[in-house]
Amino acid sequence: xxxxxxxxVVGLFLIASILSFAWLSIKxxxxxxxxxxxxxxxxxxTSISGLKEGAVVELAGVRIGKVTHIALDREExxxxxxxxxxxxxxxxxxxxxxxxxxxxxxxxxxxxxxxxADELITNNGEIEETESAISLEELVSKYIFxxx
Amino acid sequence: MRNFVEKTGRETIYYVEHAGMxxxxxxxxxxxxxxxxxxxxxxxxxxxxxGAKSVFIIIVAGSFTGMVLGLQGYYVLQRFGSLxxxxxxxALSLIRELGPVLAALMVVGRAGSAICAExxxxxxxxxxxxxxxxxxHPYKYLMVPKFIAAIISLPLLTCLFDVMGILGGYFAAVVxxxxxxxxxxQGMYSSVVWADIEMGLxxxxxxxxxxxxxxxxxxxxxxxxxxxxxxxxxVSRITTKAVVLSSVAILGSDYLISAILx
Amino acid sequence: xEEHNQKTVIKVKELVTHYGSRKILDxxxxxxxxxxxxxxxxxxxxxxxxxxxxxxxxxxATSGSxxxxxxxxxxxxxxxxxxxxxxxxxxFQGGALFGSMTVGENVELPLREHTNLDExxxxxxxRMKLEVxxxxxxxxxxxxxxxxxxxxxxxLARAVIMDPTLLFFDEPSAGLDPVVSAELDELIIxxxxxxxxxxxVVTHELESAFKIADRITILDEGKIIITDTVExxxxxxxxxxxxxxxxxxxxxxxxxxxxxxxxxxxxxx
Numbered sequence: 001x002x003x004x005x006x007x008x009v010v011g012l013f014l015i016a017s018i019l020s021f022a023w024l025s026i027k028x029x030x031x032x033x034x035x036x037x038x039x040x041x042x043x044x045x046t047s048i049s050g051l052k053e054g055a056v057v058e059l060a061g062v063r064i065g066k067v068t069h070i071a072l073d074r075e076e077x078x079x080x081x082x083x084x085x086x087x088x089x090x091x092x093x094x095x096x097x098x099x100x101x102x103x104x105x106x107x108x109x110x111x112x113x114x115x116x117a118d119e120l121i122t123n124n125g126e127i128e129e130t131e132s133a134i135s136l137e138e139l140v141s142k143y144i145f146x147x148x
Numbered sequence: 149m150r151n152f153v154e155k156t157g158r159e160t161i162y163y164v165e166h167a168g169m170x171x172x173x174x175x176x177x178x179x180x181x182x183x184x185x186x187x188x189x190x191x192x193x194x195x196x197x198x199g200a201k202s203v204f205i206i207i208v209a210g211s212f213t214g215m216v217l218g219l220q221g222y223y224v225l226q227r228f229g230s231l232x233x234x235x236x237x238x239a240l241s242l243i244r245e246l247g248p249v250l251a252a253l254m255v256v257g258r259a260g261s262a263i264c265a266e267x268x269x270x271x272x273x274x275x276x277x278x279x280x281x282x283x284x285h286p287y288k289y290l291m292v293p294k295f296i297a298a299i300i301s302l303p304l305l306t307c308l309f310d311v312m313g314i315l316g317g318y319f320a321a322v323v324x325x326x327x328x329x330x331x332x333x334q335g336m337y338s339s340v341v342w343a344d345i346e347m348g349l350x351x352x353x354x355x356x357x358x359x360x361x362x363x364x365x366x367x368x369x370x371x372x373x374x375x376x377x378x379x380x381x382x383v384s385r386i387t388t389k390a391v392v393l394s395s396v397a398i399l400g401s402d403y404l405i406s407a408i409l410x
Numbered sequence: 411x412e413e414h415n416q417k418t419v420i421k422v423k424e425l426v427t428h429y430g431s432r433k434i435l436d437x438x439x440x441x442x443x444x445x446x447x448x449x450x451x452x453x454x455x456x457x458x459x460x461x462x463x464x465x466x467x468x469x470x471a472t473s474g475s476x477x478x479x480x481x482x483x484x485x486x487x488x489x490x491x492x493x494x495x496x497x498x499x500x501x502f503q504g505g506a507l508f509g510s511m512t513v514g515e516n517v518e519l520p521l522r523e524h525t526n527l528d529e530x531x532x533x534x535x536x537r538m539k540l541e542v543x544x545x546x547x548x549x550x551x552x553x554x555x556x557x558x559x560x561x562x563x564x565x566l567a568r569a570v571i572m573d574p575t576l577l578f579f580d581e582p583s584a585g586l587d588p589v590v591s592a593e594l595d596e597l598i599i600x601x602x603x604x605x606x607x608x609x610x611v612v613t614h615e616l617e618s619a620f621k622i623a624d625r626i627t628i629l630d631e632g633k634i635i636i637t638d639t640v641e642x643x644x645x646x647x648x649x650x651x652x653x654x655x656x657x658x659x660x661x662x663x664x665x666x667x668x669x670x671x672x673x674x675x676x677x678x679x
Contacts, residue, residue, distance in 0.1 A: 006196045013200035017304035020311040028239065029342035054341055107338065270508075277468050278506035281578075282520045282568075283495040289523070 038065060038084040043097045043110075043127040048079040050133060051099055051108040057083050059112040064089045067110060083110065091127070093119040098131035108133065162374060169372070170365045177291045177364070187293050194297030198259045198360075202305055205254050210309040213246055214238060214316025221317070222325045235332040236339035238317035242310050243340060243348045245402070251309040252302060252355035252398050256391055260363040263294060264390040267367025268383040276368070291364050295357075302356030303349050310348065347409050351402060358397045366390040416443040419576060419608050420465060425474035427464060434460045436632040438474070447602055447609045449619040451654070452629035459503075461629065462580055462612050466500060467491050479575065496524060499569030499607075503581040505561035507553035507568070513540075514549030517568045524572065539567040543597060559590035563597065570601060577607045583615040591615065595622050616655065620644075628654065 048070065057065040065085035073080050085091065094115030101108055112127075121127065217238045225231050267290065270276050279286045314336070321327040366386050371378065373386060420442035427435040435457045442448045452458040463469045465476055467483045476483050481494050507516045517536045521527055527535075540546060543563040553561060562582060569577060579598065583591035595618050601607050613619055619626055620640055627637035628651060635650050636643065643651060652658075 007192060009200045010192050010196045013195070013203055014304070016203070017199075017308045021304065021307040024243070024307055024310055024345055025342065028243070028337060028340040029345045056338060273504050274502040274506040275508055277463075277466070278500065278502055280468060281466055281495055281498060281500040282523070283492045284519070284523050285492065 037087045039087050039123040040068070040082055041085055041091065041121055041125055041127060042080055042082045043130050044073065044076075044078045044080055045097075045099060045130050045132045046078060047132040048081060048099055048108075050101075051081065051110070055107065056109045057085065057112060058109055059089065059114065064112065081110070091115075091121045093117040093121060094129060095121065095127055096129040096131065097127045099133040101133075169369060170361070173287075173365045173368065174361050177287050177295055177361075180285070180288045180292050181296060183288065187289075190289075190293035191296050194293045195301060197262075198255065198294070198297045199301030199305060202255055202258050202301070203308065205258060206251055206305050206309050207312050209250060209254050210247075210312030211316035211319075213250055213309075214242065214313030214318075215320040217241060217246075217313065218317035218320030218325075222321055222327065231327055232331040232335050234317075234321050234327055235335035238321070239310075239314055239336040239340050240344060242313040242317075243344050245406075247306050247310040247313060248348050248351035248355060249398060249402050251306045251352065252359060253395060255298075255302060255305065255356075256359050256394050256398070259298075260359045260394055261387050261391050263360065264363040264367040264387045265383055267364055268370045268386050271367060271370045272379055272383060286368070291368075294364060295360050298356040298360035299353060300356075302359070303352040306348060306352035347405075350409065351405050354401055354405060355398050358401060359394050362394040362397065363390050366393070416445065418442065419444050419479055420610070421475075421477040422461075422465065423475045423477075425461070425464060425476065426472045427460060427469065427474075428472050429460075434632055435464070435471075438629075438632070438634055440627060440634065440637065442608060442610060444608055445602065445606060446624040447598065447611065447622050449623035449626045450610065450612045450629060451614060451616075451619055451626055453614060453654075455631075456629040457632040458612050458614075458629045459580065462578060462610070465610070466498070466578065467495070496520075496572060497574050498576045498578065499572065499574035500578045501562065501565040501569040501580065501582070503584055505553070505565040507561060507564060509553055511553075512549060513545075513551050513553060513556065513564050516553065517549075517564065517571055520568065520572050535571065536567075539571050540564070542600075543567045544593070559586050559593070562586070562594060566594075566597065566601075570605065570607070573605065575608060577601065577609045579609065579611045581613055582611060583613060583618050591618055592621075594618075598622050616657075 051067065051070065053067055053070055055067045056063050057067065065083050067081050068084050069082040071080045071082075072078075091112065092115040094117045096113040096115065098111045098113065099108055100111045115129075218234065221234045221237045222231070225234050225237065267276075270290070276286050276290075279289060318329075318332060322329045322332050366373075366389060367383075370382055370386050373382070373389075418441045420440070422438055422440040425435050425438040426433070438457075438461060440448075440450075440461075450458045450461060460469065464471055465478070467476075467486075471484055474484070478494060479497060481490065483491060483494065486494070507513070508519070511519070514533075514536055517539060518532050521532045521535060525532075536549065537546070540548065543566055545560060545563050545567065548556065548560065548564070553564070556564060566579070569579075582594045582598065586594070598609060598611065599622055602609050611619075611622065623640050625637060625639050626643050628635045628643070630650055636646060636648060638646070644655070646652070
C-alpha cells in the first residue's frame with residue numbers, strides 16, 4: 001500500500017510536469033508536432049534591418065507563416081528572405097511584401113498585401129514587389145533635414 | 149612572514165585536494181549511472197523525495213514569483229505605455245532566468261540539505277562503512293539513484309515553476325489590473341522561442357547536477373572535512389556548508405551558462 | 411594447544427598507520443587462526459578500532475601488510491576487495507542499521523544485492539537468522555523502534571546472513587546492561603560453534619572478553635603488548651596487563667623536565 005502510494009505520487013508529479021513542459025515547448029516554443037503543410041516563397045529587400053529568422057509573416061494582421069532563412073545577395077547587395085507560407089493561403093503574383101514594426105519598439109515582421117493578378121506564386125517563387133524596413137531614425141533625420 | 153607563506157600553501161593544497169576529491173567523486177558516480185543493475189525502485193523513491201515532494205513548494209513559489217513579476221511589470225510598463233509587452237516580459241524572465249534559478253534554490257533548501265544530512269548521518273553512524281563491508285558499493289547503491297532523480301526532477305520542476313509563474317503573472321496582470329488577456333498571451337507566444345526554453349532546460353539540468361553533487365559529496369566526505377567535527381555537530385555544519393556552496397555555485401554557473409549561450 | 415596446527419585466516423604484519431601526522435598503529439603483528447574467537451582489547455585511543463577498520467579495508471595504511479583468506483588487501487584493487495568482503499560479516503558498534511528500511515529489509519539487503527534468490531527464500535532466510543538471534547517477529551519494525559540490545563542482535567543477524575567465514579564485531583557490549591551483553595556473548599560463542607566462523611571481537615569489557623575468547627590480544631598506544639590464550643593472560647606478570655586486569659589507572663613514569671615544559675608552554679634554553 002505504501003509503495004503503491006509513492007508510485008502514484010511520483011507518477012502524478014511526472015505527468016503534471018511533463019504536461020507543463022509540453023505546453024511550454026509547443027505553445028511558447030513553437031515546436032510543431034503536426035507541422036502544417038507549407039510552401040516556400042522568397043523576397044528581396046534593400047534593407048531588412050532588425051528582421052530575425054522566425055519572425056512572423058502576416059496578412060491583414062493574421063499570421064500566415066514565418067521567416068525561415070535570411071541571406072545576402074553578394075552581387076546585388078540585397079537581402080533575400082525565405083518564408084514558409086501556409087499552403088491554404090494563395091498569393092497572387094503582384095502581392096507586395098513589406099517589413100513593419102509592431103508598435104514603436106516592437107518586433108519586426110513581414111506584412112503581406114494581396115494583389116489582384118490571376119497568376120499565383122508557386123512553391124519556391126518570389127515576391128517581386130517589396131518595401132524595405134522603415135527606420136525611425138531615417139524618418140526623423142529626413143524630417144529634420146528637409147525642413148531646414 | 150614564513151607563517152603566512154606556509155598558511156597560504158596549506159590552504160591551497162587543502163582546496164586543490166578537496167576539489168580533486170569532489171571531481172573524482174562526481175566522475176565515479178556519473179560512470180556508475182550506466183552500469184548494471186539499474187535500481188528502478190530506489191530511483192522512484194528518490195524521485196518521490198526530490199521531485200514529487202517539492203511540487204507544493206514549487207507551485208507556491210512559482211505563483212508568487214509570477215504574480216510579483218506581473219505586478220512590477222504592470223507598473224513599469226504602464227509608464228511607457230507598452231502594457232502589451234507584459235506577457236513576454238513575465239514569460240521571458242521566468243523561462244530564461246527566474247524559473248531555473250529559483251526552482252533550484254527551492255530544491256537546495258528542501259532536498260539538498262536533507263540529502264546532505266542523510267548521507268552525513270550515514271557516515272557518522274558507520275552505515276556507509278557497513279555498506280562497504282557488505283560488499284555493496286556506496287556510490288552505486290546510495291548516490292546513483294539520487295543523481296538520476298535530481299537530473300530528471302530539476303528540469304521538470306522548472307517547467308512546473310515556469311507554468312505556475314505564467315499563471316501567477318496572468319492573475320496579477322489580467323485579473324487584478326485588467327490588462328487585455330489576448331495581449332498577455334499573444335505577446336508571450338510571439339516573443340518566446342524554443343532557444344529560450346532550451347536555455348532554461350540546460351540550466352536546470354546543470355543545477356540539478358550541482359545540487360546532488362554538492363549534497364552527496366559533502367555528506368560522504370564528512371569525516372575528511374577540515375573542521376574535523378564528527379557526530380551531530382559535524383552533520384549540521386556540513387549541511388550548512390553544502391547549502392551555501394550549492395546556492396553560490398548555482399548563481400555562479402547561471403551567469404556562466406547565460407554568458408556562453410547568449 | 412590445538413590452534414597451532416590450524417590455518418591462519420588473518421595475518422597482519424608490521425602495520426603502521428597515521429592519522430594526519432599522529433601515529434595510531436605502530437608496527438602491529440597479529441595472526442588469527444581459523445575457527446577461533448580472537449578478542450582485541452585495549453583502552454580508549456589504544457588503536458583497536460583503527461586496527462579493525464584496517465583489517466576491513468576501510469582505511470589505508472602507511473606501511474605493512476594485511477592478508478585475509480590469502481588475499482593481500484593493502485594492495486588489492488576495489489573489485490577484489492568487494493569480492494573478498496562477501497566472505498566477511500561486520501557488526502558495527504552502533505549497529506549501523508539503515509534507518510529508512512525495516513529490520514527485515516536491513517537483514518535481507520546483502521542477499522538482495524548479491525544473490526538472485528526469490529522473495530520467499532530470502533524471507534525464510536531472514537526469519538531464520540533473526541530466530542537464531544532471538545529476534546523473532548521484528549521484521550516489520552523500524553530500527554528506531556528497537557532497544558539497544560536488539561539493534562546489536564539485528565546487526566549481527568545482518569552480518570551473518572550470507573554465512574561468512576569471518577565475522578567481526580565492534581564493541582558488542584558497549585552501552586548495554588550486563589544481562590543483555592551476556593546474551594550477546596552467548597550468541598557469539600554459538601555462532602562459532604554452530605556455524606564454524608572465525609570471529610574477531612573488539613572490546614574493552616574484560617569480563618566478556620574472558621568469557622568468549624580463545625585468544626586475547628592487548629593493544630596499548632598503537633602497539634601490541636601481548637597476544638595469548640586467556641589462561642596465559644590471566645597469569646601474565648606484565649605490568650600493563652596487570653593494570654588492565656585490576657582496573658588500575660595507567661602508571662606513568664614522570665619525566666619532570668618534559669612535564670614542566672608542557673606546563674610552561676615554552677622551552678627554557
